[in-house]
Amino acid sequence: MRDFLPAEKARRERVLAVIRERYRAHGFDEIETPVVEEYARLHAGIGGDNEKLAYNVLKRGLDADAIRAAADDPASLTDLGLRYDLTVPLARFYATNRGHLPSVFRSIQIAPVWRAERPQKGRYRQFVQCDIDIIGDGSARAEAELVVATLDTLDALGLEGGSVRINDRRVLDWMLDSFGFGAEERPGVLITIDKLDKIGPEGIVAELRERALRLGQGADSAAIDAFEAFLRRPITLEYHPYGERQIRKALPADAPDEIVSHLVGIGAAAAAARAATAGDEVAGDIPLVFDPFLVRGMGYYTGTIFELAHPSVDYSLGGGGRYDGMIGRFLGQEVPAVGFSIGFERIVDLVAEQTDAAAPAVVLVHDRDVPEAGLLALKAGLVRQGSRVRLEQRTKNLKALLERAASDGYTAFATVTAGTTADDLEVKPLG
Known part of the structure; x- marks a missing residue:
């Protein structure tokens, strides 16, 4: 958890303003939810490993005897917890407020979340998520809207050239089933497959064999052999843009037509939207890449899953997916839902520093003997004209004072002595 100095806070707010x-x-409306949710909701088995990282809130009013009595059952000591993402709170929000919302609801949530991570570069215990979600639309149009809005946002931040890796959890289930992995084994197998980018095909196969041996699952040997044969299959180098040929080429034969059609529909709709945004008359390519081994770890994903990539970095800048089963847990009936989240903490460091030329920021450097009334009148006059104004008493090291002001985003300065009037004020650029 971090403090932010004024210049850094201002930078973050500028980036957030663009995202908002x-x-x-793109037609999304911002909502706000509490930072805490009920313990049972946060630990309902749908948050994956994030549930283990949740900060829980001790029940109020417990005495020492009650705490000792519950020592073997930590869950009985808590009734609330800090949210570890924004999707679980959104599902609860929709179930609670559905009567006040449109049949297809497009939401924005931009807010901090908390996870008890081991602190390291790029991984924080408190960080901001920037989510957009569409609830009530099960068609490919919903995913396409999210892809287009996310890539448009990346472009607006000056990070052109982004792309989206895409897969479907149903594809993963079908593929593992075709290799012969039992349903009960798939969660563990997926954890291993998710490491493909880090340890490669040989590492994946070795880890699967070691795991099967450790668990005494000899029946999985044939499934691992089939998976290994698929990983080592000859692949032609011919290029296919995102579409049915690219998807089927990346999968075993006879992939389910319904799922392939859904993925193809996302690309077609997104391509048309991107082309229209660029002013083209014909729908062009969309920066989508089908990745049959994209997993994403959240347990609530039921269909399409995404990850946002940019050529300047080797890690994802966001992700999301379809979670059609989550809201039904709170509402008692199934409601389709899909979301995409930008990793704000990663993106903010990539965005080039910008200054707002339309809103001058002026430092008034004044002598000690300048009357307060006259000084504040000068400041008020500049504020009325649209400037941001800071008062600084002159120091011996004027250069250091002005350098600090510049680092805080100020672009100009003026000196004020006793008797200075608005007509006398000479504003000079900093730097």
Whole structure:
């Protein structure tokens, strides 16, 4: 958990303002949910490993005897917890407020979340998520809207050239079933497959064999052999843009037509939207890449899953997917839902520093003997004209004072002595 100095806070707010503006331009509406949710909701078995990282809130009013009595059952000591993502709170929000919302609801949530991570570079215990979600639309159009809005936001931040890796959890289930892995084995197998980018095909196969041996699952040997043969199959180098040929080429034969059609529909709709945004008359390519081994670890995903990539870094800048089963847990009936989250903490460091030329930021450097009334009148006059104004008493090291002001985002300065009037004020650029 971090403190942010003024310049860094201002930078973060500028980036957030762009994200909000682009999300709203695409028809999404911002909501706000509490930072705490009920313990049972946060630990319902749908948050994957994040549930283990949740910060839980001790019940109020427990005495020493009650705490000792519950020592073997930590869950009985808590009734609330800090949210570890924004999707679980959104599902609860929708179930609670559905009567006040449109049949297809497009939401924005931009807020901090908390996880008891081991602190390291790029991994924090408190961080901001920027989510857009569509609830009530089970068609490919919903995924396409999210892809287009996310890529448009990335472009607006000056990070052109982004792309989206895409897969479907149903494809993964079908593929593992075709190799011969039992349903009960698939969660563990998926954890291993998710490491493909890090340890390669040989590492994946070795880990699967070691795991099967450790668990005494000799029946999985044939399934691992089939998976290994698929990983080592000859692949032609011919290029296919995102579409049915690319998807079927990346999968075993006879992939389910319904799922393939859904993925193809996402690409077609997103391509048309991107082309229209660029002013093209014909729908062009969409920066989508089908990845049959994209897993994503959240247990609530039921269909399409995404990851946002950019050529400047070797890690994802966001992700999301379809979670059609989650809201039904709170509402008692199934409601389709899909979301995409930008990893704000990773993106903010990539965005080039910008200054807002339309809103001058002026430092008034004044002598000690300048009357307060006259000084504040000068400041108020500049504020009325649209400037941001800071008062600084002159120091011996004026250069250091102005350098600090510049680092805080100020672009100009003026000196004020006793008797200075608005007409006398000479504003000079910093730097």
